[in-house]
Structure formats: C-alpha cells, structure tokens
Amino acid sequence: MSVLEIISAIFLLGGAIFCVIGGIGVVRLPDFYTRCHGAGVTDTAGAAGILVGLMFIAQPLVIVKLVTILVFLWLTSAASSHALGKAAFASGLRVDDEPIDWTTGLSAHPPAMSDEELAAEESE
Amino acid sequence: MGSIRDPGFGAGIFRHSAMFAAGMVRSLITTIVLALVWIAWSWHFEPLVVGFGVVAVVLTVALSKRMNILDEEGEPFEINIRLIRYIPWLVIEVLKANFQVAKLILDPEMPISPRLLKVRANQRTTLGQVIHANTITLTPGTISLDLRDNTILVHALSAEAQHQDESGRVDEMISWLESGLPEGHEE
Amino acid sequence: MILFAATFAILVTMALALVRGVAGPTVFDRVLALNVFGTKTVLLIAVTGFLFGRPDFLDLAIVYGLCNFVGTIAVLRFTRAQRDADPKRKSLFDQRRAKR
Numbered sequence: 369m370s371v372l373e374i375i376s377a378i379f380l381l382g383g384a385i386f387c388v389i390g391g392i393g394v395v396r397l398p399d400f401y402t403r404c405h406g407a408g409v410t411d412t413a414g415a416a417g418i419l420v421g422l423m424f425i426a427q428p429l430v431i432v433k434l435v436t437i438l439v440f441l442w443l444t445s446a447a448s449s450h451a452l453g454k455a456a457f458a459s460g461l462r463v464d465d466e467p468i469d470w471t472t473g474l475s476a477h478p479p480a481m482s483d484e485e486l487a488a489e490e491s492e
Numbered sequence: 493m494g495s496i497r498d499p500g501f502g503a504g505i506f507r508h509s510a511m512f513a514a515g516m517v518r519s520l521i522t523t524i525v526l527a528l529v530w531i532a533w534s535w536h537f538e539p540l541v542v543g544f545g546v547v548a549v550v551l552t553v554a555l556s557k558r559m560n561i562l563d564e565e566g567e568p569f570e571i572n573i574r575l576i577r578y579i580p581w582l583v584i585e586v587l588k589a590n591f592q593v594a595k596l597i598l599d600p601e602m603p604i605s606p607r608l609l610k611v612r613a614n615q616r617t618t619l620g621q622v623i624h625a626n627t628i629t630l631t632p633g634t635i636s637l638d639l640r641d642n643t644i645l646v647h648a649l650s651a652e653a654q655h656q657d658e659s660g661r662v663d664e665m666i667s668w669l670e671s672g673l674p675e676g677h678e679e
Numbered sequence: 680m681i682l683f684a685a686t687f688a689i690l691v692t693m694a695l696a697l698v699r700g701v702a703g704p705t706v707f708d709r710v711l712a713l714n715v716f717g718t719k720t721v722l723l724i725a726v727t728g729f730l731f732g733r734p735d736f737l738d739l740a741i742v743y744g745l746c747n748f749v750g751t752i753a754v755l756r757f758t759r760a761q762r763d764a765d766p767k768r769k770s771l772f773d774q775r776r777a778k779r
Contacts, residue, residue, distance in 0.1 A: 533738070
C-alpha cells in the first residue's frame with residue numbers, strides 16, 4: 369500500500385463513519401427540525417470525506433469531476449435543507465424546546481411565533 | 493433592483509460604460525469557465541466535438557446574457573479572489589460543527605436543546621445576506637428558516653451552535669467577503 | 680477493501696434513511712429521507728465506480744445529484760400546494776392572516 373492509498377483509506381473511513389452517524393441521527397433525533405441537522409452531517413462531512421478519499425486514488429481528470437460533485441453536493445444540500453425547513457415552518461410545523469410526540473410529529477405547545485410577538489407585529 | 497442613483501448626465505454615461513465593461517468581464521469569465529468544463533468532461537479533441545463545444549458555450553453565454561442573469565449575483569467576479577480565504581474557513585467551521593453534532597447524536601442521553609434564534613445579517617447586498625444564510629445552513633447544527641428585514645431566523649440544535657452563530661464571526665467573515673462587490677447595488 | 684467498507688457504510692445509511700422515510704411521521708420527514716437517500720446514491724455511484732475500476736460512473740453521479748436536487752424542490756412545492764388546499768390544516772400564514 370502506498371502512502372496515497374493510506375491517506376485515501378483514512379478519509380474514506382472518516383467519511384463513512386460520519387455518514388453512518390448522520391443516518392443514526394436522522395432516525396434517532398426527536399423532531400423534524402433536529403433531524404435536518406442529522407441529514408446535514410451526512411451531506412457535508414460524509415460526502416466530503418468519501419469524495420476527498422476517492423480523490424487520492426484517482427486520475428487527474430477524474431479529480432476535477434470529484435471536486436465538481438463535491439461543490440454541487442455542498443451547494444444543493446444547503447439549498448434543499450433551507451427549502452425543507454422553510455416549507456415546514458411556513459406550513460405550521462411546531463418548533464419546540466422539548467421533544468415532540470413521536471407518533472404525530474406535531475405537538476400541542478404554543479407556535480414558534482408567540483402571541484406577544486404576533487401582537488407586536490400587528491401594532492407595527 | 494435597488495437604487496441606481498444618477499448624479500448627472502456625464503456621470504450617467506461614465507457609469508453606464510463602467511457597467512458595460514463589468515458585463516463584458518462577466519461574459520468572458522463565464523465563457524472561459526464553461527469552455528474548461530467542456531474540455532474536462534469530454535477530453536476529445538476531434539474538430540467535430542470541439543465544434544459542438546464552441547456552439548454550446550457561445551449559446552449558453554448568449555442566452556444567459558439575454559436572460560439578464562449574468563449580473564453581479566450570477567457571476568460576482570469581484571469576490572472570486574476572496575473565496576480563496578473564505579472556502580478554507582468554511583470547511584474548518586463545517587468540520588468543527590460536524591464533530592459537535594456527531595458528539596450530540598452519539599451521546600446515549602442525547603443532550604440536545606433545540607431553539608429558535610434571530611441572527612442579524614449586517615451585509616450590504618442581497619447576495620451577501622444569502623451567502624450568510626447559506627453558510628449558516630451548511631454548518632450542521634444550525635438551519636436558516638427565513639430571511640427578511642436583515643434578520644435570519646435560525647433553528648439551532650444546541651447552545652454551542654447558538655453561541656457560534658451569535659458570536660458574529662460568521663457575519664464579519666461574510667461582510668469581508670462581500671466588501672469587494674461594487675457600490676450602488678444595495679437593496 | 681476499504682472501498683467495500685465505504686460501500687457498506689453508505690448502504691447502512693441508506694437503510695437508516697429508508698427507516699425514517701417509512702416511519703414518517705410528517706411529510707417533511709419523508710422528503711428529508713428522500714433527500715438523504717439521493718445524496719447517498721450519488722456517493723454510492725462514485726464509490727462503486729472506483730470499486731469496479733470504471734470512473735466513468737462519475738458522470739452519472741453528477742447527473743443524479745442534479746436530478747435529486749430538482750426532485751426535492753419539486754416534491755416540496757407539491758406538498759405545500761397540497762397542504763394549503765387541505766381546509767382542516769391551517770398554515771401559520773393563514774393563522775396570522777386570520778388574526779389581522
């Protein structure tokens with residue numbers, strides 16, 4: 369095994385571990401908004417680790433493609449998690465400090481924007 | 493777009509020609525980048541394939557020009573040089589945040605404390621504010637939910653993530669990044 | 680060898696995403712699972728390309744990544760339209776509009 373292969377293996381292993389951690393987070397975290405953070409881990413560190421690991425064992429031309437995939441993945445993951453979060457927030461999915469009911473995903477607690485904030489906005 | 497102030501006829505002409513020159517630079521940079529992408533993807537140098545590439549690149553640039561998307565938001569070449577400092581900073585921030593979130597997820601008790609917070613975006617341009625919001629979203633542990641009135645609504649996973657956003661380091665960095673953009677494009 | 684391990688880890692992540700997609704509970708959880716699944720597919724195509732010694736697969740990975748992004752946004756638009764059409768489920772905007 370050459371040095372490059374060892375470096376590549378380290379990166380691949382790190383990326384794989386972050387992928388699985390993010391997957392565990394997506395299953396384990398209590399409500400939708402927190403699960404977005406778990407998905408963020410797989411999309412940023414997992415993808416970066418695996419693609420950078422592949423770069424160390426690739427031909428020069430292939431490296432360009434890998435870099436492009438990485439840039440695309442980072443740009444689109446940020447955009448799509450924002451779109452998801454915004455759509456969920458706009459459709460009234462609650463954001464809570466305490467964990468949410470596992471069966472429904474919604475809870476009976478006050479909405480994200482409290483009544484005081486609503487009143488303040490109305491008076492403006 | 494916002495206020496294009498016109499102090500006088502001569503200044504207007506000068507301003508117009510300066511904007512025209514910037515537009516040409518944008519078209520040129522886009523053409524070069526697209527040509528390099530074509531070459532990297534095909535890696536064939538037969539006249540036919542290269543001819544297809546030339547047609548595709550020229551058509552793309554001409555159509556983008558016609559659609560008016562080659563402006564300072566579509567191809568902000570003024571900040572390209574500053575990306576050299578911004579991107580390593582972003583990668584380091586994202587890695588640090590990844591370790592924090594991974595620690596939270598793997599903890600058996602999962603000591604998360606989700607919260608909403610409002611982060612002030614002091615950027616001058618819309619592009620800068622969007623970069624700020626996207627930087628926050630890209631960092632695991634924080635997601636920007638909304639952006640209006642120079643304020644970003646952020647959902648944070650823990651107190652650590654909250655302090656990271658409220659410390660203003662991100663804001664400073666993005667303000668520095670966008671300070672290369674020309675004046676007169678504010679919203 | 681390490682490529683096999685990476686492939687396996689990606690498949691495990693995809694399985695976890697599927698669990699979340701089936702479990703729900705809201706439609707946004709399912710879209711999130713779809714998004715994670717798609718991103719992992721891109722990585723899987725890239726890694727298997729190297730595993731079988733055919734890096735040409737990377738072109739497919741790029742195209743898949745772009746399609747996945749567009750698909751997520753499209754599904755989101757659809758769910759929003761459907762939710763707003765549901766009279767029993769008032770969105771936050773509707774609540775605020777009603778208060779004014």
